[in-house]
Amino acid sequence: MATSDKIKGIFYCEFHPTQGPIIAYQIPEDLINKGTFDALHIYIIPKKELHDSDITVNALGHKILGYPVRIPGRKYARNALMFNLCFVFDQQACTTDYEPVVKKLASYLTQLELESGYLSNEQSRQQIPKLMQDVLKTLNKYGMCHVPMSKSTTIHLKVSSQIAMPPAVADHDVPILVKDSGSISEWDLTTKQILPYLDGFNHVAFIAAEADVEINLVKACLQNLQHYGVIKLISIFQYSNVHATTPKIYQLAEDKDLQDECVKYVRRQGHSLPDFKDIFHLYCEMNPGTTVRDICCQFNPRGLRIDERKLIQFGLIKGLIRRIHRYPVKIQNQNVPCRLQPLYAYFNGLHSFNEICGRTGMSHNELDEIVEDDPNLVIYFK
């Protein structure tokens, strides 16, 4: 978390029966001055229809995140208690992660007020600054906090970053562990069941079959692991695969740590460490016209104490090389033999060789033969 994204302060404001909107407590004391509050109070203690909605105001040097609440009740001077507990940030801060936190805190306070009159009782009110202080300090420090309020109530808050959906997992993808998955007991049962099969060579459909888990469950688990950064998806290893170097390759030439990591990673089991120069040479030889088989025949990586499978794995994980997929595309529909008709549905440039093989159960060579001979088809490499 960047320092600029830290909470600058917290204030509690309410609609006073005689004074109107006021700041009751704020931490630190000089957080919001009166002029600023007067200019912004329409957004902080807003009209009725905007209650119970998160409102962010970015003005006058502050980014104020609030969740105004209105609790109706006869006992209140104006027949309702209106309050808002606001977090204040720097103007450039990214606050979307805090929106649920503010909302949750507001609902805790609402609950406390309904149950014990926490906010309206003069005595218990005095604790609000302390609560704000605790929340501010621990949230900034740990990103979460637990504040005991009463015997039965504890306020639990956690800032969880908004996450994007990890990319979907396909049948023919190969998951590979890039981080220690931690102790295996941390994970749920299904994940535990498939974890042993993640060796960087097995593809998803194979894992599902081996671990005897329904394939969609496997995909869901892998997506989850992907979110935690434990695995990455790479393409299945085949000697017919083609790879090309990416602009990131210069990192390997410059970064000594990466070189050491690479040398250790790609070493052939039971042999001494390979020479970095050889590894680098092999990476540089990868281009859109060269298959892994070509490279193996020409340079004999095993003789150089390099495991070519690991070599490709490392390159893909670090983004030094990218896989070039082959996409058959049909350009005309003439004299297609009947038995190939169903296959033709895949030849629209959306499905790569791997995917078609995975779906139809054909081997790469079988498909290759069909595709190569067919004048109706062209192949994109990309």
Place this chain on the structure above:
Amino acid sequence: MTDLNPIAIILATSGSKGNRILFRYPPETVKKNAVASKSNAFTNPYAVTIAEDFSAKVEESESNKENETLLGSHNIVGFNIQTLGTLLAAETILCGQRFDVKIKDVRFVGYPLHLHNPNSKMVQTIQSFNVVIVLRAQMMHTLVWRKASVDTTVVNYYQDLAKQITVAIRHEECRCNYLTLQTKAMQQVHDEMTPLPEGFECPYEMILERSQLARELKCIYDSLCRNGIVHLYINHWVMVNFCLPHRVHLNSFNNKAPTPEAIHKCLHSLRPYHGVLLLVDSDTLLKSLPIDNSPALSRLIHYINPTKNLKTLSLDTDLSLSQVFRLVSHLVYWAKAMVIFPLCENNMYVLSPHTNPITSVGTLKFILIDSNVYLVKSFERNFPNESLPVVLAKYSLPIRMSEYRDAIDTSQKQSQKCKLVVWMLQHQVLIQLHTYIFLSLPTQKSKKKKLSDSLLSSMPLSQCLLGRSVPDVTIDENCVLERTQSSSDIASVNSDESVNLGIPHSTSMDVLNLSEGLRDTMLKYLTPEEYETVLRLPASRNIEDLKLFASLCCYFDGRHHLEEIMYYENLRRSQVIAILDNFHDILETCTHEDPATSFHIR
């Protein structure tokens, strides 16, 4: 991708008649059929659970979500007009700075301004006014990079636009009471409408007929939705010119828009050897320019040609190089041009990994993505006799321009092929591959270790044959001297470089002196050990080769492509290739795209 578009544009004023919304576009009526589209809103299973898990309302999460959103497909719902007026007509203290309020999933951005015009003869009823652009708060998910920072940059761009508009309006108000007159007309419509029952007719439609400002705001909204470029004159007088880079590049680029940072990075790495490729027809571009554009720009556009580099362009147009850079940056920012390496015979092209799957419309019944249909149609219009998939398949493997254009082809066909390449570059179907060079020396440490371990005998044959790992630690200064004596005969055999340069071969004395000078240049980029290794190579015996190698040393870090080296060192391709051949033992080459010019690829 339409998530970047504004939802509405609103004119709010604050003054003696209170805070009010005088005009909004599109009018609210659209909301009636809007609710249905909520289902295709972005749902993130992870985010939703986290946002909802506290209140024991999970079972109601669907209905909750209804509450969470203020958005219909085209409009904001759930506000009454007075509330909105209070919120958007900003207090005096907020005037003259960026305005940004986010309520639920709607964000209101604007730039309120205070009006004080002591010269005005008319009674001022308006204290301050604000042009508010209504946006979706969660727009980042449509973009590839999924970072919240994008949100902020988009917001900033829209705030800048709002500022341009409000400042222009204020200027016109001071000049000829534009705002006062326009608001009066709007107010009149509102007053006429008030007695009518609610929902009878929307006042905004009528305002559009009567008020010019309203039509201008509508025009701004429409053009923002169309392509992200706003170009109009407020009151036929003050120009408003704006472009949202996230959006304009989305139009011209396949499917993913680059970040403004990526564009700026590309513009920073602009070099004199780069070329420019116009993305629109030059005549159309010239016509679209404002009347008072810089004559230098139109001159540049006139001369732009994909085969010219910026240096040539600067000579052709008689502009300084830095001015050409600035003008080109301008064109790139507005998505009117892209930076390429000038077309030449040796350029190597390959299919871009992000090329959309393209099939010809006629033969297939598959549902195609919009941009593809556009691509295919554009292709068929331009090249009626060619088939796009076949042409693309030719670029599956990297192919040089010269190979693609067969020498036996007629000149007409050749120019057609050139046009094809230009078209494919314009539509970013192709990327250019460049050759990058790395210095890759055997690691010294491992060598000595190997010797001491006496692994030499057990070394695989292939390795010995490649000759890289055979260590030669006993070489000293004398050895170098000894070797250099034989330089001339080898040079005459294996290198024609020195002949080209026309410098007589050096005697051993010269070599010593030269190597003193060379040593300094080379040691700048090489460690002493590396320097030793280089000297020990057979190729180093030719002093001319060694000199050239020394001058190119700084480029061997994998960040400079062959063409760049040629340009900066004023060398021919064959000369650089010769060096690569001679020193192939310690140099590695690899090919990939130039990250500077290919900012649309990630």
